[in-house]
Amino acid sequence: MEENKKQSYELVATLQHVFGADRANVHLVHAPLRICPLGAHIDHQLGLVTGMTLDTPILLAYVPNQEGQVRVHSLNFAPPVAFNIDDVPPKGGPLWANYVRGAVVSLQQRFTLHYGIDGVIFGEMPIGGLSSSAAVGVAYLLALEDVNELVVTPTENIEFDRYIENEYIGLNNGILDQSVILLSDRRHLTYLDCESVNVSRIPSPLDEDDFDIVVAFSGLTRSLVNTDYNQRVSQCQTAAGMLLEWAGQPVPPSPVLRMVAPEIFGDYEDRLPEPLGKRARHFFTEMARVRLGVTSWETGELAAFGQLMAESGHSSIVNYECGSPHLISLYEILNDCPGVYGARFSGAGFRGCCIGLSDPAHREVIVETIERDYPARHPEMQDQFSVYFCKPDGSAQRVPLLE
Numbered sequence: 084m085e086e087n088k089k090q091s092y093e094l095v096a097t098l099q100h101v102f103g104a105d106r107a108n109v110h111l112v113h114a115p116l117r118i119c120p121l122g123a124h125i126d127h128q129l130g131l132v133t134g135m136t137l138d139t140p141i142l143l144a145y146v147p148n149q150e151g152q153v154r155v156h157s158l159n160f161a162p163p164v165a166f167n168i169d170d171v172p173p174k175g176g177p178l179w180a181n182y183v184r185g186a187v188v189s190l191q192q193r194f195t196l197h198y199g200i201d202g203v204i205f206g207e208m209p210i211g212g213l214s215s216s217a218a219v220g221v222a223y224l225l226a227l228e229d230v231n232e233l234v235v236t237p238t239e240n241i242e243f244d245r246y247i248e249n250e251y252i253g254l255n256n257g258i259l260d261q262s263v264i265l266l267s268d269r270r271h272l273t274y275l276d277c278e279s280v281n282v283s284r285i286p287s288p289l290d291e292d293d294f295d296i297v298v299a300f301s302g303l304t305r306s307l308v309n310t311d312y313n314q315r316v317s318q319c320q321t322a323a324g325m326l327l328e329w330a331g332q333p334v335p336p337s338p339v340l341r342m343v344a345p346e347i348f349g350d351y352e353d354r355l356p357e358p359l360g361k362r363a364r365h366f367f368t369e370m371a372r373v374r375l376g377v378t379s380w381e382t383g384e385l386a387a388f389g390q391l392m393a394e395s396g397h398s399s400i401v402n403y404e405c406g407s408p409h410l411i412s413l414y415e416i417l418n419d420c421p422g423v424y425g426a427r428f429s430g431a432g433f434r435g436c437c438i439g440l441s442d443p444a445h446r447e448v449i450v451e452t453i454e455r456d457y458p459a460r461h462p463e464m465q466d467q468f469s470v471y472f473c474k475p476d477g478s479a480q481r482v483p484l485l486e
């Protein structure tokens with residue numbers, strides 16, 4: 084909280100300095116980053132996923148721009164962005180600018196916008212795996228809705244942010260990230276059915292002092308559009324289409340694995356050519372792990388939940404085949420480390436970080452172990468990696484400016 088207060092103060096000072104904004108008109112959005120302990124790589128197949136947000140948010144301070152200009156300054160990226168809401172540039176450089184451009188275009192699918200924003204945005208954590216992209220997208224949506232006095236529900240914002248990522252940016256991802264960011268609360272595990280978009284918040288006897296969320300950054304960062312993310316999505320769809328066809332069921336134009344009953348997969352698993360068999364195996368085993376995980380969470384069994392996370396990470400490596408050598412090292416180091424209940428890659432898993440649930444009493448040994456073992460395996464990352472211990476947070480929202 085103290086840290087967020089300091090950062091908000093810096094954002095507001097920059098907003099005043101760069102745009103001459105009046106402090107009395109400044110509003111702030113707090114959009115948390117997210118993790119997905121179980122349910123990896125299955126949201127785009129309309130599977131079941133779990134999530135939590137972290138107490139290390141993206142912060143956006145803004146004032147309305149009456150001329151319809153959108154002018155955003157980032158404390159993480161250069162150069163600043165400026166455009167008019169009536170003339171939004173197509174996707175292009177600088178990459179970070181696409182999220183605010185996409186947010187304007189997304190809202191314009193349904194609303195006429197009259198006002199832009201002057202804003203300053205900042206995120207403290209290194210980029211990769213924690214869905215800073217959905218967090219910034221949601222932050223821009225909330226700010227633009229505020230200055231244009233639009234009333235939009237979190238469920239509608241899930242769809243607006245999906246538009247930014249799928250239609251404007253061109254990443255065929257699911258709705259895990261923005262749903263967790265928009266619908267989580269700090270005392271529960273968020274459990275989302277991506278088919279019905281039904282969200283449950285799973286209670287637990289666990290208290291946030293009982294565990295840390297450990298985040299170990301590999302030092303590798305790059306955009307998902309240039310990874311194999313979309314290729315994996317289309318492999319899952321091809322597998323779904325084949326399974327439906329072999330079972331004599333109708334095959335829609337964009338089949339997904341959720342349309343396939345587990346028994347059908349059981350009957351035809353051996354007939355699927357590789358790597359399609361592995362992709363489908365990941366989907367069906369991950370669905371089972373999510374269901375088991377929800378029960379472990381409800382009964383407060385951290386060790387059992389962590390074990391499922393480690394198994395989920397293993398399936399990401401062998402079935403979904405998305406780990407880079409650096410992330411696989413971190414996965415192995417964390418899962419072997421005393422005090423870690425379980426860990427897996429975060430996000431798409433081609434870069435970024437590994438996340439785990441850990442015992443707060445073991446922070447020191449966890450840091451020591453990573454500092455000893457990770458650079459020993461990847462000396463070029465000696466000065467690039469970092470380790471954080473976070474706590475769960477709530478959902479993205481506009482917050483009052485703290486004095």
Ligand code: GLA
Nearest residue numbers: 123124125256257259430431
């Ligand atoms: C990225 C995507 C999400 C999801 C995860 C993997 O974060 O943006 O939609 O597919 O990877 O679970």
